[in-house]
Amino acid sequence: MIVSDRRRALGVLLVLAVVAVAGSLTIGSVPLHPGDVVSVLFGGGDELQRTLILDLRLPRTLSAFATGGLLAVAGALMQVLLRNPLADPYVLGLSGGAAVGALMAMLGGVAGWLVSGSAFAGAMLSTLLVFGLAHGSGSWTPARLLLTGVVVAAGWGALMTLLLAMAPTSRLPGMLYWLMGDLSHAGSPWPALAVLVVVCVLLFPLGRTLNVLARGHVQAAVLGVSVRPLEWLVYLLASLLTSVAVTTAGTVGFVGLVVPHMLRLLIGNDQRLILPACALAGGTLVLVADTVARVVIAPEQLPVGVITALMGVPTFLYLLYRSR
């Protein structure tokens, strides 16, 4: 793909992202005029508008965007690492570990950042467990890692069901919403956004190396890639991205699998283009889904994960069908 095409692709995604952010800030139970939103962002507006935008809608908008970006980039990295188009952070048991951590905290009656912290710890524990077990006696193949991840994920799934079965009825709705992804309790968006931006910048000089890795690890080694350290780095980065996303919004499924695929079908498989494009497109998808989730049956809210799946599945199937 030539340079001007790349710029255009990223430009289109950037415009879509800005439109989604603007939509998310103006649409809601109290519709706002775009002019009012702009004036609030630049320090004007009345008291109600300021509270509505700066304390409620803006943090949630940015959290949604960051969550989607993190998950999509993590998915793209996992697919390159495992050279398997079906890989996604959740397949490797990360979300399962996070979910068990969060559900245990909720069952214990705590709320707020303790739930997030527990989810983060669960995701990291799962990462170490999968990587340690797959590493085993030293042979470390993508198939082995994938299989270990799938089995560990199944184990977490059983634990989740157990926790839900033991939970008192009063706590069940909160737990189920968390499992399906829920941004209404998201805290400050800045840590997640910062992680997303820093990782994208760090990954840029690795882009061509990742392209070579996608062609298989022996081919990459012969072309000058130190495969093992790179695979560790990619796995740890993808785990970190997923953990941060899950901590922010619960388990929003599907984004990590479907966004990188859609983009590959549209703009090819150069990681230098795909990774930033994933950050923008993933963010936009989750943001639009969250906007829909909070207005469609307002004042009730739907879990965002349901909307991402309902929007993503048909789009993905259409693109796949069209691509040959």
Place this chain on the structure above:
Amino acid sequence: MSVLETDELVIDIPGRASGSALSLTVSPGEVWGVLGPNGVGKTTLLHTLAGLRTPRSGQVRLDGNLLADMGRRRIARHLGLVFQEHQDGFPATVLETALVGRHPWLSPWQMESASDLGRARDALARMDAVDLEHRLVHTLSGGERQRVSIATVLTQNPGIWLLDEPTNHLDLHHQVAVMKLLRELAGTGRAILMGLHDLNLAARWCDQVLLMFPDGQACWGPVREMLLPSVLESLYGQRLKATELDGCPVFIPV
């Protein structure tokens, strides 16, 4: 130009008790053929020489440096390998596949330039594959895919070429074209070592051969001294008839 040496090298074949220690020197301008029956360790040897596998004992040196101490990127600037099998995970075009050969030569921040693209296109043209440029590699025939693999190493342009059965899937014309190309590369100072199954190609195009026997023994030397019918019959466990054509030995299994 680069020299590849082995000091008392024993490759690691699981389940094999011992084997000959190889001490050979592949010098610029030489074309080596590695011959032996299936499963004897030709591919393992090539991968060990490329630093992809650790030997059971002994060492590989590239221009006097221990291969085990060199970084992958530095190795890749001196040594290229054409694999016997191709793993094509994600869809990629023929041009992109040839272009990855430039990877060891570019810094992390560099994008591929027009001159890099030019090198990749020249390499494809050398392999008679320039018309395939926009095709996806997984849609190619076996022989076309093999030519693209060789084009990738041509783009990489190393001093040492290792090839694992480079004539696999190739038609007669392209087999000869590849052999001519390798001879020409040797003529410009490259060192070539390839695993082969075709005795007649080895007899015609190689200077040196390494014979690998199923029991782990090996011997090597100039092609005229090594390719004797009695030795080859015991190597493959197959009766052969030998004759001579244009001053070059020809072997036919009978």
